[in-house]
Amino acid sequence: MSLLCETPNPSRRTVLLTGGALFAWAYLPRFARAADRRDPRLIVVVLRGALDGLSTVGPFGDPDYAGLHGDIALSLSGHNAALPLDGFFALNPAMPAFARLFKAGQAAVVHAAATGYRDRSHFDGQDGLESGLPGPGNATTGWLNRALASLPAGDRIAKAGGLAVGPSTPLVIRGAAPVIGWAPQALPAPGDALAERVIDLYSHRDPVLAAALQRGLDADRLAMSDQLDTKTTKPKGGLDNAAGMRQSAQGAAKLMAADDGPRIAALAFDGWDTHVNEGGATGRLANLLGGLDGAFEEFEKGLGERWKGTAIVAITEFGRTVRINGTVGTDHGTGTVVLLAGGAIKGGRIIADWPGLRPAQLYEGRDLAPTSDVRAVLKGLLADQFGLSAAVLGDKVFPDSAAVKPMRGLVV
Amino acid sequence: MALSVSNAAAPDPALVALNRFGLGARPSDEPGKIAADARGYLKDELKRQDIALISADDPRNAGLLDSTAAIQASMAANAERKAARDAKATPATQPAADTADNPTHAKPVVPPVEADIYRDEAQARFDKALGAAPDFVERLVGFWSNHFCVSVAKAQIVRASAGAFEREAVRPFVLGRFADMLLAVERHPAMLFYLDNRQSIGPDSRAGKRRGRGLNENLAREILELHTLGVGSGYGQADVTSFAGMLTGWTMAGREGRLGEPGSFVFNANAHQPGEVTLLGKTYPAGGMGQAEAALNDIARHPATARHIATKLARHFLADDPPAAAVDRLAEVFAKTDGDLRALALALIDLPEAWSMPLAKLRSPFDYVVAVRRAIGPGAGNEPQRTLRWLRALGEPLWQPPGPNGFSDRTDNWASAEGLKTRLDIAWQAARQADDAANPNDMLDALVGASASAETREAIARAESKQQGLALLLMAPEFQRR
Numbered sequence: 001m002s003l004l005c006e007t008p009n010p011s012r013r014t015v016l017l018t019g020g021a022l023f024a025w026a027y028l029p030r031f032a033r034a035a036d037r038r039d040p041r042l043i044v045v046v047l048r049g050a051l052d053g054l055s056t057v058g059p060f061g062d063p064d065y066a067g068l069h070g071d072i073a074l075s076l077s078g079h080n081a082a083l084p085l086d087g088f089f090a091l092n093p094a095m096p097a098f099a100r101l102f103k104a105g106q107a108a109v110v111h112a113a114a115t116g117y118r119d120r121s122h123f124d125g126q127d128g129l130e131s132g133l134p135g136p137g138n139a140t141t142g143w144l145n146r147a148l149a150s151l152p153a154g155d156r157i158a159k160a161g162g163l164a165v166g167p168s169t170p171l172v173i174r175g176a177a178p179v180i181g182w183a184p185q186a187l188p189a190p191g192d193a194l195a196e197r198v199i200d201l202y203s204h205r206d207p208v209l210a211a212a213l214q215r216g217l218d219a220d221r222l223a224m225s226d227q228l229d230t231k232t233t234k235p236k237g238g239l240d241n242a243a244g245m246r247q248s249a250q251g252a253a254k255l256m257a258a259d260d261g262p263r264i265a266a267l268a269f270d271g272w273d274t275h276v277n278e279g280g281a282t283g284r285l286a287n288l289l290g291g292l293d294g295a296f297e298e299f300e301k302g303l304g305e306r307w308k309g310t311a312i313v314a315i316t317e318f319g320r321t322v323r324i325n326g327t328v329g330t331d332h333g334t335g336t337v338v339l340l341a342g343g344a345i346k347g348g349r350i351i352a353d354w355p356g357l358r359p360a361q362l363y364e365g366r367d368l369a370p371t372s373d374v375r376a377v378l379k380g381l382l383a384d385q386f387g388l389s390a391a392v393l394g395d396k397v398f399p400d401s402a403a404v405k406p407m408r409g410l411v412v
Numbered sequence: 413m414a415l416s417v418s419n420a421a422a423p424d425p426a427l428v429a430l431n432r433f434g435l436g437a438r439p440s441d442e443p444g445k446i447a448a449d450a451r452g453y454l455k456d457e458l459k460r461q462d463i464a465l466i467s468a469d470d471p472r473n474a475g476l477l478d479s480t481a482a483i484q485a486s487m488a489a490n491a492e493r494k495a496a497r498d499a500k501a502t503p504a505t506q507p508a509a510d511t512a513d514n515p516t517h518a519k520p521v522v523p524p525v526e527a528d529i530y531r532d533e534a535q536a537r538f539d540k541a542l543g544a545a546p547d548f549v550e551r552l553v554g555f556w557s558n559h560f561c562v563s564v565a566k567a568q569i570v571r572a573s574a575g576a577f578e579r580e581a582v583r584p585f586v587l588g589r590f591a592d593m594l595l596a597v598e599r600h601p602a603m604l605f606y607l608d609n610r611q612s613i614g615p616d617s618r619a620g621k622r623r624g625r626g627l628n629e630n631l632a633r634e635i636l637e638l639h640t641l642g643v644g645s646g647y648g649q650a651d652v653t654s655f656a657g658m659l660t661g662w663t664m665a666g667r668e669g670r671l672g673e674p675g676s677f678v679f680n681a682n683a684h685q686p687g688e689v690t691l692l693g694k695t696y697p698a699g700g701m702g703q704a705e706a707a708l709n710d711i712a713r714h715p716a717t718a719r720h721i722a723t724k725l726a727r728h729f730l731a732d733d734p735p736a737a738a739v740d741r742l743a744e745v746f747a748k749t750d751g752d753l754r755a756l757a758l759a760l761i762d763l764p765e766a767w768s769m770p771l772a773k774l775r776s777p778f779d780y781v782v783a784v785r786r787a788i789g790p791g792a793g794n795e796p797q798r799t800l801r802w803l804r805a806l807g808e809p810l811w812q813p814p815g816p817n818g819f820s821d822r823t824d825n826w827a828s829a830e831g832l833k834t835r836l837d838i839a840w841q842a843a844r845q846a847d848d849a850a851n852p853n854d855m856l857d858a859l860v861g862a863s864a865s866a867e868t869r870e871a872i873a874r875a876e877s878k879q880q881g882l883a884l885l886l887m888a889p890e891f892q893r894r
Contacts, residue, residue, distance in 0.1 A: 049815065120633070121643045123817050136644065140824065166807070169828040181829030183807075194840060194880050197871060198887045204867040206889040209832060216833030270814040271565075275608045275630045326626030327611040332633070364649070 040385040041310040049272035051316035053336030061088035064357035070324040072280035080281035094286035097297040110338040111352035114370030120332035125317030130172035132398040145175030163265035173266035182219040242291030249295035253302025278329040308343035335368030376407040384411035424863035425450035431894035435547040436783030443861030464583040479576035483675030486572035487667045489525040526571040533575020534796045558818040560597045562606040574811040577602035590751030591712035601664035607631035614660040614685025632656035642720030657685035658704040718746040774823045777806035788846040839886035843879045852881030860890045
């Protein structure tokens with residue numbers, strides 16, 4: 001397979017148009033096809049803290065990149081050379097699995113992407129990213145859950161519900177549609193008898209707690225059923241370290257590979273707020289990217305046959321400054337990357353309407369200017385994987401976003 | 413439906429005092445007596461001077477270090493670790509990634525001083541939380557500590573100093589003035605380290621010009637967004653950048669002691685961005701350290717700060733989405749008293765909503781774990797590790813929030829499938845550990861009192877063992893919700 005992505009053209013201004021025009025004709029609602037043997041899955045990985053897209057997928061072909069991103073810029077030469085994806089972009093060398101998938105046509109990158117949020121608060125940015133609402137506020141449901149709730153009742157995807165990985169449920173998958181939760185843990189478990197009695201008490205006195213506990217017990221039974229043994233998966237901390245990311249993907253893959261397992265999952269990885277000594281090809285960010293890469297690899301391994309119908313998307317609330325700051329890190333910015341992987345992804349491509357890095361081209365003189373909308377990517381995935389209509393996506397899943405058109409053709 | 417929530421009976425005043433405002437009953441508490449004058453019971457505690465401090469007179473706390481000593485110990489250990497690494501390193505090997513899961517770091521040669529200090533500080537905090545009644549003030553400590561959080565995951569220096577930070581910058585002020593707490597927090601080495609201000613350098617300062625380094629706006633942004641005004645309150649990127657410049661030079665003296673006693677707060681004039689600065693429309697003349705101090709004083713009194721703090725307090729003590737009237741009342745008290753936190757605590761107790769709204773919030777992980785411990789008594793041996801492990805399993809390890817906004821204060825974050833399953837595991841472990849526990853039916857009377865529901869009473873009465881009954885009590889809605 002060639003390493004080239006769709007257009008080696010350095011201007012990179014045509015890719016999106018081609019993608020959209022080429023694949024519009026192929027669209028048919030998926031659940032309308034009775035004979036369809038496809039079994040699609042969607043996994044959303046939320047990277048909290050704002051990922052530096054320029055150190056993840058570096059535009060080495062941009063003449064201004066190396067100067068601005070300074071000591072942490074990726075480079076094609078030297079000891080830890082970046083992995084070229086095409087003639088313009090290269091991947092952080094901490095991500096060999098993603099590079100392999102990209103080469104095999106099972107991974108893609110959307111660059112210079114951002115949500116509709118333009119301020120630089122993590123917490124509002126994450127709220128918007130996960131809630132899918134047009135502005136910050138007291139969001140209590142996430143777009144992924146609303147997508148799940150929008151599927152026709154009786155659909156096998158809706159019936160299987162969603163999966164939330166980690167000690168608390170990420171906002172993106174909170175909502176009315178049923179979600180089970182699971183996290184790798186190692187506390188001695190009480191017997192079923194106590195659990196049944198507590199459930200019985202809750203069912204009389206506190207139905208909300210009853211439902212939550214029941215889902216927790218169900219998930220635990222499923223995940224712990226055989227080789228995924230509690231001793232070998234003892235977590236080493238929250239999901240802000242490489243081992244934790246890998247372990248959570250391993251467990252989630254096992255739950256999702258089951259015939260009646262959830263088809264939709266959300267994970268949240270912390271720690272991407274690299275203000276100080278961010279590192280480039282090695283160092284703090286590279287360690288985290290290595291964990292994310294490990295998670296992609298575990299999903300590929302654990303899903304087995306199901307991998308071919310799977311799409312994984314990794315998103316973050318916004319990017320980081322193009323220039324490094326006074327402490328060899330980066331401050332809060334705007335445009336960044338969306339990473340896509342999975343057997344269902346039409347990969348081997350970098351989808352970017354590259355804005356350039358000359359001073360006048362930067363957003364507010366400091367950030368990578370966003371030219372793609374993260375919501376368009378997410379809408380495209382939901383449309384292609386599950387057949388959700390543009391109307392449902394623009395109204396219910398991402399309210400008031402009709403102007404943001406789904407990016408079609410991300411899926412094979 | 414004709415029935416509405418407002419017709420629901422008001423909660424038992426004893427449970428409001430013990431659970432909404434406190435850390436839960438101990439078997440020796442008498443809910444019946446507390447109910448007779450629940451407000452007075454809470455207010456009495458606010459009269460006690462220094463109630464929030466961790467007493468150095470208590471021999472159990474004798475070993476606690478102040479932050480300067482703790483940071484110096486960490487610096488020394490770090491230097492030893494580095495020397496040990498350098499001695500071992502061979503030039504041909506691949507550079508080791510500095511992650512905790514790297515096997516080459518599995519066996520430290522240097523004793524983990526920071527982990528020892530952290531464990532001692534954790535023990536002191538648990539002891540304090542398990543001790544006095546009713547512990548409304550200890551809940552306030554938890555609130556402010558989370559509001560002004562640092563994370564021990566940031567660096568070993570923060571692991572060593574997080575406990576001292578809370579004792580030095582938070583506890584002395586929880587019944588004092590907000591502006592004083594703000595200043596103590598923002599100049600504390602743990603915070604300067606956590607939010608990266610330590611290395612932020614004014615680009616036009618002497619150090620900036622010489623070394624070609626510059627600003628790090630992390631601390632400035634989070635002070636405005638999280639500690640004071642709140643997001644969306646009207647400041648812009650220009651204010652963040654200005655404020656970051658004003659804060660340059662606020663740092664910690666390094667190991668070599670060039671600027672001052674190693675590990676202590678110092679103002680480094682060489683790194684300070686010179687010149688006058690405009691922040692939120694007001695111009696601050698050049699003035700070294702006094703410039704940012706003046707700005708902090710003004711921000712502490714800003715109406716947006718009053719509203720931000722009032723909203724968070726009401727969310728913590730009343731409900732995830734607190735009634736506007738309660739927030740207004742607290743904001744008014746904050747503004748009128750110039751941020752007097754004792755007055756604010758009294759105002760919380762006097763809110764009619766506190767005594768009429770249902771106890772619908774779940775206990776936070778820390779408060780749940782402490783309530784369990786208070787109910788069954790301090791565990792034998794292996795402390796504080798067991799409690800720390802519980803907190804980690806519940807997703808909220810002590811002094812280790814995922815970001816500078818602290819742990820969430822919303823029930824839906826805790827009432828998750830995984831969260832409830834973990835609470836069940838903890839309740840079971842705790843119940844098994846309490847070997848000679850009293851009769852669970854009596855425990856229910858002592859911890860919840862007369863307002864326990866018939867279903868809870870029956871479930872406990874029918875338990876097949878003392879342990880199972882106790883675990884049911886620790887899982888009962890009356891024990892989980894506040």
